[in-house]
Amino acid sequence: MRALGIESSCDETAAAVVELPGRILSNVVHGQVEVHARYGGVVPELASRAHARHIQPVIEAALAQAGMTPRDLDCVAVTIGPGLIGGLLTGLAAAKGFALGAGLPLVGVHHMEGHLMSPFLDSGQPAFDFPFVALLVSGGHTLLLHARAFGEYLCLGQTRDDAVGEAFDKGARLLGLGYPGGPAIARLAEGGDPQAVHFPRALPEKKDLDFSFSGLKTALRTFLARNPEGAIPRRDVAASYQEAIVDVLTIKSLAACRAIGQRRLVVAGGVGANRRLREVLRERAAAAGIEVCFPAVALCTDNGAMIALAGLRRWRAGERDGAQRNAMARWPVERLLGETQRNA
Ligand SMILES: Nc1ncnc2c1ncn2[C@@H]1O[C@H](COP(=O)(O)OP(=O)(O)OP(=O)(O)O)[C@@H](O)[C@H]1O
Ligand SMILES: [Mg+2]
Numbered sequence: 001m002r003a004l005g006i007e008s009s010c011d012e013t014a015a016a017v018v019e020l021p022g023r024i025l026s027n028v029v030h031g032q033v034e035v036h037a038r039y040g041g042v043v044p045e046l047a048s049r050a051h052a053r054h055i056q057p058v059i060e061a062a063l064a065q066a067g068m069t070p071r072d073l074d075c076v077a078v079t080i081g082p083g084l085i086g087g088l089l090t091g092l093a094a095a096k097g098f099a100l101g102a103g104l105p106l107v108g109v110h111h112m113e114g115h116l117m118s119p120f121l122d123s124g125q126p127a128f129d130f131p132f133v134a135l136l137v138s139g140g141h142t143l144l145l146h147a148r149a150f151g152e153y154l155c156l157g158q159t160r161d162d163a164v165g166e167a168f169d170k171g172a173r174l175l176g177l178g179y180p181g182g183p184a185i186a187r188l189a190e191g192g193d194p195q196a197v198h199f200p201r202a203l204p205e206k207k208d209l210d211f212s213f214s215g216l217k218t219a220l221r222t223f224l225a226r227n228p229e230g231a232i233p234r235r236d237v238a239a240s241y242q243e244a245i246v247d248v249l250t251i252k253s254l255a256a257c258r259a260i261g262q263r264r265l266v267v268a269g270g271v272g273a274n275r276r277l278r279e280v281l282r283e284r285a286a287a288a289g290i291e292v293c294f295p296a297v298a299l300c301t302d303n304g305a306m307i308a309l310a311g312l313r314r315w316r317a318g319e320r321d322g323a324q325r326n327a328m329a330r331w332p333v334e335r336l337l338g339e340t341q342r343n344a
Contacts (some may be wrong), residue, residue: 001019002072003073003075004059004070004304005017005027005306005309006077006079006091006098008055008088008093008094009081009084010030010047011031011036011087012028012030012032013030013058014028015059016062016304016305016307017066018308022121023122026063027303028061028062028304029302030058034266034273036179039146040173041169048089051091058311059098070098074315075315076095076107077095077107077311078092078311079111081110081111081331082112082331085327090100092108096325105315106322107311108325109314111307112143112269113310113333113336115138117306117309118296118309120297123177125285128266128293131262131292132264132266133146133266134147134266135249135256135266136165137163137249143157143158144158144256146256151317153334154337156254159211159212160210160212162211164245165271166213167213167219168181171241175224175225175234182270183273185238188235189235190235191229192236192239194243194276195240196233196236196239197223197241199216200215200216207255209259212242216245223237246280246281249277254284257290259286262290264290264291264293266292266293267292267294267295270300270301278294
């Protein structure tokens with residue numbers, strides 16, 4: 001059983017062909033860093049135009065690299081939300097056209113369920129199955145979920161302000177680094193001293209599993225204003241800032257596992273690529289007797305393969321979407337609970 005997966009919810013135009021249970025036959029990602037870099041963040045209108053330009057060639061490349069024709073596929077999976085509406089509509093229109101032309105069923109996918117599927121792709125790791133706690137950390141989300149079964153996600157905690165990817169991106173801007181900020185901070189932090197500056201850890205009420213990153217960003221701004229270039233090496237500042245983020249993510253994730261008695265933790269989303277997060281979380285989870293599962297680094301950020309796998313699993317469960325299916329800029333992941341037939 002194979003799907004073409006299409007992703008265009010933010011600044012990656014992506015398509016992939018995936019086969020159950022999670023084998024990647026092709027995975028084409030066209031990024032837009034050069035489009036947005038000079039603005040220091042994603043400009044929605046420019047993103048929409050770039051998706052419209054690249055979506056068709058990206059889909060064709062994904063099929064060609066997999067050596068497949070539409071006849072070799074069982075369904076077309078596409079991200080229908082949440083995300084930037086212009087990009088979502090572009091991907092959905094392309095998916096509908098492709099599905100109609102090829103006589104294939106269409107399955108709309110929640111972008112975060114896509115991220116959640118990324119550790120199951122070509123993982124090479126021992127089979128890791130539901131239930132588990134999921135830490136979804138990306139440009140627009142910071143979520144702790146109790147993933148009880150495929151499609152059944154209960155929110156245990158989320159950010160009250162900035163998403164963690166945003167904290168990296170905004171921190172990078174303050175440090176005069178490029179976009180995207182996560183990889184830039186991680187690179188500068190290599191060899192830096194993570195204990196050089198003590199940035200605040202927002203851990204409101206001990207039992208609370210919510211996050212807050214806006215205070216951290218302000219603390220960095222204040223610190224940089226008081227300590228001009230040269231006072232403390234910037235690599236130490238970057239390492240300390242990264243450490244504050246990693247520390248909070250680790251403490252809350254392990255607290256979530258303890259709170260619901262789960263010994264398995266899945267991490268996904270762009271920030272999951274962070275090497276220091278992988279290192280610290282693995283170490284502290286092992287000490288707590290908790291097993292952690294990360295996706296391959298290249299599959300942490302947006303891609304079509306994760307959408308194809310989520311779509312395939314929904315298709316296998318009997319789900320189909322009609323031509324009237326629309327995109328949603330906002331769509332809480334908890335709403336997937338119990339949702340099966342959405343054709344009405
Ligand atoms: N090595 C890294 N360390 C820290 N952050 C990283 C790293 N690599 C990528 N990121 C961050 O991940 C984010 C992009 O991830 P992703 O593509 O999953 O987000 P998105 O799709 O824009 O948002 P969402 O999935 O919430 O809609 C950016 O904020 C980027 O800075
Ligand atoms: Mg994403």
